[in-house]
Amino acid sequence: MAILLPGGQVTVRGSREPYGPRVVSGELQCEASMTCQRCLQPVTVKLNGSIHWGLVFSEGEMQGLDQELDPILIEEGQLFLRQAIEDEMVLLLPIMPMHDSCDSGWTPDPEPGDVSESKSPFAVLAALKNEQGS
């Protein structure tokens, strides 16, 4: 689950080799709000990526494309730039987003009593052991 934050920057430029594919290259920078996998609070992750697209007009052309290029299929003569950029950003999202340091003043909700302790499976096991022992 990630929310792309506004203010991202994308620069793209197209070029074409005389006998090569149409190439779109560029840079993208943006930020996304994700959930920290350590403290489960929102964390803003920076996404920096580069774009190396080769525009193809059929599945067949996709096969023959330079390996260094990501194939972007042009459908009905259109490059769905926004879609292609979003796809690119999704690839940049970290699998395990985390704060550099989670101690940002946030502490778990103080709950009354030893709720967290009794929820722990280890605490339950310990309780069972004690029952058997006595």
Ligand SMILES: [Zn+2]
């Ligand atoms: Zn965190």
